Ligand code: 5GP
């Protein structure tokens with residue numbers, strides 16, 4: 001656990017969140033500033049600054065994140081209409097919280113991937 005990291009604190013239950021899912025590898029919780037009807041953040045329980053720090057050794061964690069995203073999409077009733085799973089890395093990626101997280105977004109047409 002990285003002591004000054006808000007997502008580490010959310011994983012540990014030291015900061016409140018609306019939790020969707022938790023197991024030994026990953027935690028999913030509501031984004032505090034939702035940009036779509038469904039906006040869930042899925043994070044590894046272990047601290048990594050971003051996806052670029054994760055690799056083969058984290059294959060199980062990354063696989064779990066993708067699996068949990070699909071489960072939450074189904075549970076939230078957006079699986080058939082479609083959804084998006086994105087992660088931002090670094091300055092040009094627009095990353096603001098430096099604990100790897102994937103945004104699960106859906107519940108409305110999400111438009112183009114990038115603003116033009
Ligand atoms: P990024 O820009 O790093 O990809 O996304 C960070 C996300 O974390 C943003 O969508 C932001 O709304 C969300 N966020 C920031 N602080 C908190 C918090 O304290 N709690 C929760 N649940 N989400 C947060």
Ligand code: ZN
Nearest residue numbers: 005008047099
């Ligand atoms: Zn962290």
